[in-house]
Amino acid sequence: xxxxxxxxxxxxxxxxxxxxxxxxxxxxxxxxxxxxxxxxxxxxxxxxxxxxxxxxxxxxxxxxxxxxxxxxxxxxxxxxxxxxxxxxxxxxxxxxxxxxxxxxxxxxxxxxxxxxxxxxxxxxxxxxxxxxxxxxxxxxxxxxxxxxxxxxxxxxxxxxxxxxxxxxxxxxxxxxxxxxxxxxxxxxxxxxxxxxxxxxxxxxxxxxxxxxxxxxxxxxxxxxxxxxxxxxxxxxxxxxxxxxxxxxxxxxxxxxxxxxxxxxxxxxxxxxxxxxxxxxxxxxxxxxxxxxxxxxxxxxxxxxxxxxxxxxxxxxxxxxxxxxxxxxxxxxxxxxxxxxxxxxxxxxxxxxxxxxxxxxxxxxxxxxxxxxxxxxxxxxxxxxxxxxxxxxxxxxxxxxxxxxxxxxxxxxxxxxxxxxxxxxxxxxxxxxxxxxxxxxxxxxxxxxxxxxxxxxxxxxxxxxxxxxxxxxxxxxxxxxxxxxxxxxxxxxxxxxxxxxxxxxxxxxxxxxxxxxxxxxxxxxxxxxxxxxxxxxxxxxxxxxxxxxxxxxxxxxxxxxxxxxxxxxxxxxxxxxxxxxxxxxxxxxxxxxxxxxxxxxxxxxxxxxxxxxxxxxxxxxxxxxxxxxxxxxxxxxxxxx
Ligand code: F6R
Numbered sequence: 313x314x315x316x317x318x319x320x321x322x323x324x325x326x327x328x329x330x331x332x333x334x335x336x337x338x339x340x341x342x343x344x345x346x347x348x349x350x351x352x353x354x355x356x357x358x359x360x361x362x363x364x365x366x367x368x369x370x371x372x373x374x375x376x377x378x379x380x381x382x383x384x385x386x387x388x389x390x391x392x393x394x395x396x397x398x399x400x401x402x403x404x405x406x407x408x409x410x411x412x413x414x415x416x417x418x419x420x421x422x423x424x425x426x427x428x429x430x431x432x433x434x435x436x437x438x439x440x441x442x443x444x445x446x447x448x449x450x451x452x453x454x455x456x457x458x459x460x461x462x463x464x465x466x467x468x469x470x471x472x473x474x475x476x477x478x479x480x481x482x483x484x485x486x487x488x489x490x491x492x493x494x495x496x497x498x499x500x501x502x503x504x505x506x507x508x509x510x511x512x513x514x515x516x517x518x519x520x521x522x523x524x525x526x527x528x529x530x531x532x533x534x535x536x537x538x539x540x541x542x543x544x545x546x547x548x549x550x551x552x553x554x555x556x557x558x559x560x561x562x563x564x565x566x567x568x569x570x571x572x573x574x575x576x577x578x579x580x581x582x583x584x585x586x587x588x589x590x591x592x593x594x595x596x597x598x599x600x601x602x603x604x605x606x607x608x609x610x611x612x613x614x615x616x617x618x619x620x621x622x623x624x625x626x627x628x629x630x631x632x633x634x635x636x637x638x639x640x641x642x643x644x645x646x647x648x649x650x651x652x653x654x655x656x657x658x659x660x661x662x663x664x665x666x667x668x669x670x671x672x673x674x675x676x677x678x679x680x681x682x683x684x685x686x687x688x689x690x691x692x693x694x695x696x697x698x699x700x701x702x703x704x705x706x707x708x709x710x711x712x713x714x715x716x717x718x719x720x721x722x723x724x725x726x727x728x729x730x731x732x733x734x735x736x737x738x739x740x741x742x743x744x745x746x747x748x749x750x751x752x753x754x755x756x757x758x759x760x761x762x763x764x765x766x767x768x769x770x771x772x773x774x775x776x777x778x779x780x781x782x783x784x785x786x787x788x789x790x791x792x793x794x795x796x797x798x799x800x801x802x803x804x805x806x807x808x809x810x811x812x813x814x815x816x817x818x819x820x821x822x823x824x825x826x827x828x829x830x831x832x833x834x835x836x837x838x839x840x841x842x843x844x845x846x847x848x849x850x851x852x853x854x855x856x857x858x859x860x861x862x863x864x865x866x867x868x869x870x871x872x873x874x875x876x877x878x879x880x881x882x883x884x885x886x887x888x889x890x891x892x893x894x895x896x897x898x899x900x901x902x903x904x905x906x907x908x909x910x911x912x913x914x915x916x917x918x919x920x921x922x923x924x925x926x927x928x929x930x931x932x933x934x935x936x937x938x939x940x941x942x943x944x945x946x947x948x949x950x951x952x
Contacts (some may be wrong), residue, residue, distance in 0.1 A: 313432075339946055346366065370407065395408055401785070435484045480503045488528060508528055521622070607784075621720065625730075632685075674697065743832055798906065810858055832927070
């Protein structure tokens with residue numbers, strides 16, 4: 313979603329703000345902006361020329377950078393934002409930072425008094441807007457954010473920290489905010505609830521007081537500081553030149569022990585593209601490494617692999633012996649990894665498993681069973697719907713929770729009893745790729761651990777499965793070498809408006825994931841079906857204009873799948889088949905085959921998804937879409 317960066321320093325912070333935005337741009341890219349306090353460097357709010365200045369753009373951060381350089385924007389206090397629009401179209405007047413000029417005034421009539429950036433959604437913004445309008449505040453945007461800027465102004469009585477505390481107490485919904493005021497040039501106040509915000513602690517150098525920072529993600533501060541404080545729900549943080557403090561939800565000042573400074577090696581290298589054209593391409597090709605890292609150090613299956621790391625951390629063996637079913641909650645691509653895991657968990661571990669889209673589960677009446685292991689799957693660990701679904705399950709008495717997550721410091725890890733951290737590394741491309749395959753690796757390990765806990769895993773099976781997993785990086789390299797053939801497919805797909813994806817069993821969720829990848833980055837309408845469902849409706853869509861991608865591993869369902877393929881051919885549909893070498897499916901009229909290097913048994917979904925990622929990537933490339941920043945989307949969906 314949106315990205316926030318803020319800083320208070322004795323020197324110009326604009327380059328740090330802009331660089332931070334560049335690193336956060338994947339979170340939202342509808343518009344961006346930066347605001348500074350021009351009185352900040354000397355600390356004199358009444359100095360000539362002092363005041364608030366901002367630059368905003370509906371283009372990318374690179375354009376904003378050119379704008380601030382043209383304007384010569386330079387100050388020691390500033391806030392910056394990259395936006396994913398929720399309330400109000402992507403337009404300059406809706407871009408953050410938002411200003412409040414006080415009641416009865418708007419831009420141009422009186423200098424700005426408050427500057428604010430926000431990530432999240434304020435649910436009671438209409439009520440607050442009406443209240444503030446009645447007090448004379450003039451609104452210049454359609455955003456929910458602008459109400460917070462005016463609210464801070466209305467509550468300001470010489471102390472920004474107190475004004476922000478009072479303002480956020482009035483908010484319903486999710487927020488991370490950073491604010492400054494014209495009368496306090498060297499102060500930024502931040503607050504968070506429901507949206508992420510970290511504090512970056514700088515080091516005093518050359519006799520100058522230490523600079524301090526706020527950001528949506530520690531990665532935005534890579535190379536600036538690695539000393540990070542993770543703010544908790546309800547925290548309000550006061551950043552001043554050379555000092556900071558944090559107050560918790562109850563208003564009590566927190567000690568360094570309660571909000572410890574952690575050394576975080578945010579991967580500045582991870583945001584470099586290297587030889588690749590796009591992050592998505594880079595991340596697809598990183599998968600052998602990501603899987604190897606995720607499996608590193610695993611000598612055998614043991615419950616300890618899943619021991620907790622957060623506030624409710626517990627030992628996995630206690631939980632595993634206490635549960636008799638699994639409920640998986642996730643969104644999007646992570647949901648599809650859950651759908652794949654259902655086949656493993658039921659087929660191998662004999663564990664009844666239900667998989668639900670988090671945004672559905674959180675609002676429906678369900679029948680809770682305290683003997684359920686609730687598994688959330690999330691790349692970011694901050695997805696609002698998944699977090700809310702987790703909390704909903706906990707509120708129903710299902711306290712046994714586990715997350716498969718790519719971010720060790722995320723809310724998901726903190727709030728679950730157990731965790732498995734995938735080591736995909738930072739994923740920047742909006743279309744998830746390496747996060748998906750590493751989730752599958754983590755879920756397969758979970759399957760084996762639960763099978764073991766239930767006495768269903770022999771030492772021989774364990775050894776065989778582990779051997780197959782360790783071979784995955786090599787097997788993935790061989791699949792990546794198929795890229796030239798997928799480029800050929802992509803040329804044909806780029807001419808189409810629709811596509812169907814078919815799979816059966818374990819590979820039905822892979823077909824779903826392939827269709828999602830294609831639609832989200834190439835904007836081609838794509839749908840996936842279990843191949844057996846074709847004749848129950850979707851077959852009506854099949855003509856020579858409809859490419860039909862079929863995932864065809866050599867498994868027990870192959871002969872059934874071949875019949876489904878005949879149904880497509882008989883209607884003139886053109887098949888694009890990912891076939892294992894030993895399936896004897898060969899290219900011919902209306903039948904295009906890419907042969908997978910080796911048959912991979914139950915782990916085959918991890919391999920079969922990769923050509924579908926490459927197909928989507930090259931189709932998008934051929935169509936000239938913005939691969940890493942597809943329209944209307946954003947990474948880390950921290951709003952509902
Ligand atoms: C699709 C994609 C999304 C995410 C979904 C969940 O390529 O990336 O569908 O999978 O928004 O995000 P996480 O995994 O961060 O909870």
